[in-house]
Amino acid sequence: xxxxxxxxxxxxxxxxxxxxxxxxxxxxxxxxxxxxxxxxxxxxxxxxxxxxxxxxxxxxxxxxxxxxxxxxxxxxxxxxxxxxxxxxxxxxxxxxxxxxxxxxxxxxxxxxxxxxxxxxxxxxxxxxxxxxxxxxxxxxxxxxxxxxxxxxxxxxxxxxxxxxxxxxxxxxxxxxxxxxxxxxxxxxxxxxxxxxxxxxxxxxxxxxxxxxxxxxxxxxxxxxxxxxxxxxxxxxxxxxxxxxxxxxxxxxxxxxxxxxxxxxxxxxxxxxxxxxxxxxxxxxxxxxxxxxxxxxxxxxxxxxxxxxxxxxxxxxxxxxxxxxxxxxxxxxxxxxxxxxxxxxxxxxxxxxxxxxxxxxxxxxxxxxxxxxxxxxxxxxxxxxxxxxxxxxxxxxxxxxxxxxxxxxxxxxxxxxxxxxxxxxxxxxxxxxxxxxxxxxxxxxxxxxxxxxxxxxxxxxxxxxxxxxxxxxxxxxxxxxxxxxxxxxxxxxxxxxxxxxxxxxxxxxxxxxxxxxxxxxxxxxxxxxxxxxxxxxxxx
Amino acid sequence: xxxxxxxxxxxxxxxxxxxxxxxxxxxxxxxxxxxxxxxxxxxxxxxxxxxxxxxxxxxxxxxxxxxxxxxxxxxxxxxxxxxxxxxxxxxxxxxxxxxxxxxxxxxxxxxxxxxxxxxxxxxxxxxxxxxxxxxxxxxxxxxxxxxxxxxxxxxxxxxxxxxxxxxxxxxxxxxxxxxxxxxxxxxxxxxxxxxxxxxxxxxxxxxxxxxxxxxxxxxxxxxxxxxxxxxxxxxxxxxxxxxxxxxxxxxxxxxxxxxxxxxxxxxxxxxxxxxxxxxxxxxxxxxxxxxxxxxxxxxxxxxxxxxxxxxxxxxxxxxxxxxxxxxxxxxxxxxxxxxxxxxxxxxxxxxxxxxxxxxxxxxxxxxxxxx
Numbered sequence: 001x002x003x004x005x006x007x008x009x010x011x012x013x014x015x016x017x018x019x020x021x022x023x024x025x026x027x028x029x030x031x032x033x034x035x036x037x038x039x040x041x042x043x044x045x046x047x048x049x050x051x052x053x054x055x056x057x058x059x060x061x062x063x064x065x066x067x068x069x070x071x072x073x074x075x076x077x078x079x080x081x082x083x084x085x086x087x088x089x090x091x092x093x094x095x096x097x098x099x100x101x102x103x104x105x106x107x108x109x110x111x112x113x114x115x116x117x118x119x120x121x122x123x124x125x126x127x128x129x130x131x132x133x134x135x136x137x138x139x140x141x142x143x144x145x146x147x148x149x150x151x152x153x154x155x156x157x158x159x160x161x162x163x164x165x166x167x168x169x170x171x172x173x174x175x176x177x178x179x180x181x182x183x184x185x186x187x188x189x190x191x192x193x194x195x196x197x198x199x200x201x202x203x204x205x206x207x208x209x210x211x212x213x214x215x216x217x218x219x220x221x222x223x224x225x226x227x228x229x230x231x232x233x234x235x236x237x238x239x240x241x242x243x244x245x246x247x248x249x250x251x252x253x254x255x256x257x258x259x260x261x262x263x264x265x266x267x268x269x270x271x272x273x274x275x276x277x278x279x280x281x282x283x284x285x286x287x288x289x290x291x292x293x294x295x296x297x298x299x300x301x302x303x304x305x306x307x308x309x310x311x312x313x314x315x316x317x318x319x320x321x322x323x324x325x326x327x328x329x330x331x332x333x334x335x336x337x338x339x340x341x342x343x344x345x346x347x348x349x350x351x352x353x354x355x356x357x358x359x360x361x362x363x364x365x366x367x368x369x370x371x372x373x374x375x376x377x378x379x380x381x382x383x384x385x386x387x388x389x390x391x392x393x394x395x396x397x398x399x400x401x402x403x404x405x406x407x408x409x410x411x412x413x414x415x416x417x418x419x420x421x422x423x424x425x426x427x428x429x430x431x432x433x434x435x436x437x438x439x440x441x442x443x444x445x446x447x448x449x450x451x452x453x454x455x456x457x458x459x460x461x462x463x464x465x466x467x468x469x470x471x472x473x474x475x476x477x478x479x480x481x482x483x484x485x486x487x488x489x490x491x492x493x494x495x496x497x498x499x500x501x502x503x504x505x506x507x508x509x510x511x512x513x514x515x516x517x518x519x520x521x522x523x524x525x526x527x528x529x530x531x532x533x534x535x536x537x538x539x
Numbered sequence: 540x541x542x543x544x545x546x547x548x549x550x551x552x553x554x555x556x557x558x559x560x561x562x563x564x565x566x567x568x569x570x571x572x573x574x575x576x577x578x579x580x581x582x583x584x585x586x587x588x589x590x591x592x593x594x595x596x597x598x599x600x601x602x603x604x605x606x607x608x609x610x611x612x613x614x615x616x617x618x619x620x621x622x623x624x625x626x627x628x629x630x631x632x633x634x635x636x637x638x639x640x641x642x643x644x645x646x647x648x649x650x651x652x653x654x655x656x657x658x659x660x661x662x663x664x665x666x667x668x669x670x671x672x673x674x675x676x677x678x679x680x681x682x683x684x685x686x687x688x689x690x691x692x693x694x695x696x697x698x699x700x701x702x703x704x705x706x707x708x709x710x711x712x713x714x715x716x717x718x719x720x721x722x723x724x725x726x727x728x729x730x731x732x733x734x735x736x737x738x739x740x741x742x743x744x745x746x747x748x749x750x751x752x753x754x755x756x757x758x759x760x761x762x763x764x765x766x767x768x769x770x771x772x773x774x775x776x777x778x779x780x781x782x783x784x785x786x787x788x789x790x791x792x793x794x795x796x797x798x799x800x801x802x803x804x805x806x807x808x809x810x811x812x813x814x815x816x817x818x819x820x821x822x823x824x825x826x827x828x829x830x831x832x833x834x835x836x837x838x839x840x841x842x843x844x845x846x847x848x849x850x851x852x853x854x855x856x857x858x859x860x861x862x863x864x865x866x867x868x869x870x871x872x873x874x875x876x877x878x879x880x881x882x883x884x885x886x887x888x889x890x891x892x893x894x895x896x897x898x899x900x901x902x903x904x905x906x907x908x909x910x
Contacts, residue, residue, distance in 0.1 A: 016545070017546050306788075339786075348786050349780070349783055350775070350779035350780050352779045353775060353776065357776075360772070361783070370768050370770070371768055371769065372767065372769050372771075
């Protein structure tokens with residue numbers, strides 16, 4: 001192997017965006033037939049570096065060698081010709097096209113006419129690599145893991161020898177990740193060289209041969225996976241020692257704050273998104289919600305916040321029914337909801353407005369007179385910046401100029417400053433690096449200790465098992481059971497998420513999701529019963 | 540040496556100002572070349588245009604008054620459009636809303652002018668124009684809110700509905716049609732300037748029209764409205780992210796309707812100012828302010844104060860070119876349109892240089908390979 005030239009060699013790569021240095025004099029070597037993990041916190045320049053390999057950006061300085069020869073990669077077409085393929089974090093697929101057409105699209109000599117045999121060709125190619133893919137299926141009907149498979153096949157179809165995967169596991173379940181890793185190992189055996197970007201350490205240890213670490217745009221080192229451990233990698237990545245344990249303080253249990261009984265919600269398309277769901281949150285407790293993306297998490301959050309009408313069921317907050325209340329009234333009851341969508345800015349924050357203006361978003365209307373109270377907003381902004389250590393030039397900086405972690409701190413800071421008693425938070429650490437994530441967990445734990453009830457919709461099972469008290473698993477809008485976080489295993493949760501395991505009727509003494517010391521009055525239960533009967537008659 | 544484009548993260552104010560100034564100057568140079576090709580001395584033409592014929596003129600104050608007549612509707616319309624644009628509601632129906640406002644104002648002038656005191660008539664004219672234009676503008680907003688239609692198309696098409704209605708009024712000789720001059724056999728619009736007209740306050744020979752004062756007051760009000768009030772804040776949030784506004788418990792639909800109504804209302808007011816000083820309707824009553832206003836609002840990046848500055852400049856081009864056309868008969872006053880276009884394009888180009896810079900690619904890097 002040693003005689004073979006390296007698959008990729010990047011020397012002294014520098015890339016700046018304005019005054020922001022994304023990569024400073026970075027060196028990276030990818031050997032033939034190895035899996036190299038590229039590790040680094042958010043904003044450490046991993047994606048930028050890879051984009052220079054795939055022809056999206058051009059380095060300001062430095063050179064790239066492919067199989068020992070210096071090359072200039074000016075466009076994605078150049079990268080394709082050199083046998084470099086990248087699977088981006090956000091899939092680059094056309095929703096209304098079939099799988100085969102998404103692959104064909106990039107073909108240079110595809111001819112004028114679409115031929116029917118393209119399906120056959122792609123089907124046989126997928127089989128050759130051992131993938132299970134229907135070439136005629138439209139992308140919009142695909143699950144996330146299928147889309148990813150398609151992206152990988154697309155890269156292979158164009159003869160890529162070097163495959164770059166940008167955070168491929170972020171959107172997958174445990175089982176799907178194992179399947180992906182199987183695919184990667186098989187590709188490695190066939191002589192492909194692979195770079196995988198991730199910031200999940202257990203995955204790095206599991207899949208890679210070597211690990212290259214970037215920190216703040218600078219190249220730190222490359223180590224053999226076999227001779228390192230998670231603690232050492234974290235230190236390389238963060239630059240100092242860090243405690244990887246998430247705290248789970250024990251707090252005395254209080255009466256249920258928010259009780260959801262038999263809740264049914266439809267999504268925007270009119271399909272049932274949440275199907276007869278019952279659960280409750282106590283003060284001083286974090287209830288995790290696990291599930292594959294799009295299993296009704298968003299609809300549930302929106303319904304609790306009063307942003308989405310419900311079909312049937314009860315939502316009782318401290319004994320008061322909140323069904324049908326306007327969002328503002330629910331806010332005033334102390335129920336705060338923050339949802340971090342995939343683009344991280346779409347909901348909850350106005351990106352072009354300043355931190356101050358974002359602080360007053362939920363309480364601007366309570367100021368007296370026709371004017372907004374920016375003075376109060378500025379004070380709140382200063383407090384949040386100080387307490388949560390937000391890195392920003394000033395309170396008047398537009399939120400979109402902040403880095404991901406700081407944006408989320410601003411959002412969470414605003415929600416907490418209102419002094420809520422129930423926090424519904426979905427994906428609060430989405431895309432955050434280790435440092436920022438731990439800061440957010442810390443904030444949530446503080447709130448929990450203050451007696452706030454927290455509904456934590458998350459993606460990372462390791463984190464949820466460490467942080468939450470209990471975890472509710474959703475699958476296609478149905479509850480698959482609520483388990484104690486310290487008693488369950490990742491495998492059990494994974495099986496529940498896919499619907500293979502149903503623990504919802506595990507305790508037979510009481511129906512699942514009903515609190516013993518409920519605040520729901522007999523009258524309200526009667527009303528619920530009536531609702532059910534009416535529905536029964538309809539059906 | 541290879542060059543490539545790099546994003547700038549900060550551009551000092553003086554540099555910005557210089558770049559914009561350079562853009563305007565380049566546009567003038569471009570126009571100058573064209574003038575030379577037509578055999579006109581550019582310097583003579585430009586000096587005539589930018590002084591608007593006021594230098595060495597005994598009735599220079601008249602020129603100023605006429606210039607302000609061009610400036611007022613343009614400034615008010617641009618400010619009005621910026622309200623909707625700030626909310627990312629692309630109201631390109633300024634022309635139509637202006638015409639509807641103008642018809643409403645003229646209706647009041649014809650009907651109430653002879654019976655009511657002039658002051659009352661003027662107030663009624665303004666109110667009628669604002670309400671009618673506001674309602675007309677709201678059509679597109681209601682359709683957007685209810686059915687999700689595209690406001691750009693709707694407002695655009697409604698422009699023509701209004702324009703052809705005005706043309707119909709102007710060309711239909713009938714007993715009911717009080718808009719026309721009864722004494723004329725051919726259908727022409729009647730003049731009501733003798734009965735109703737906005738008063739002017741004399742400063743020497745120069746008459747400062749009430750509309751000019753109102754325009755500046757309006758500018759301050761809109762500035763405060765956008766910057767300091769809750770409603771202005773709502774506009775900014777909805778414009779930035781409707782999803783966020785919804786999450787914050789704002790009634791997005793109400794805000795859209797209210798803002799578009801207000802935007803169209805102010806365009807109606809601009810029309811009332813125009814009709815109230817011209818004293819007559821015409822199919823060219825808008826003077827294209829509905830279109831030019833869009834350019835002004837964008838050039839000014841929705842900043843109320845800058846809108847006044849840009850309106851003053853564009854108004855100068857438009858009025859100055861008509862003045863210059865009297866001296867230089869071979870240059871039509873539409874030369875102003877060409878200049879306006881050139882300025883817009885070059886300012887956009889300047890924008891590019893404000894956001895990006897071009898630097899040479901550095902070769903090679905230090906060789907400290909990692910094995």
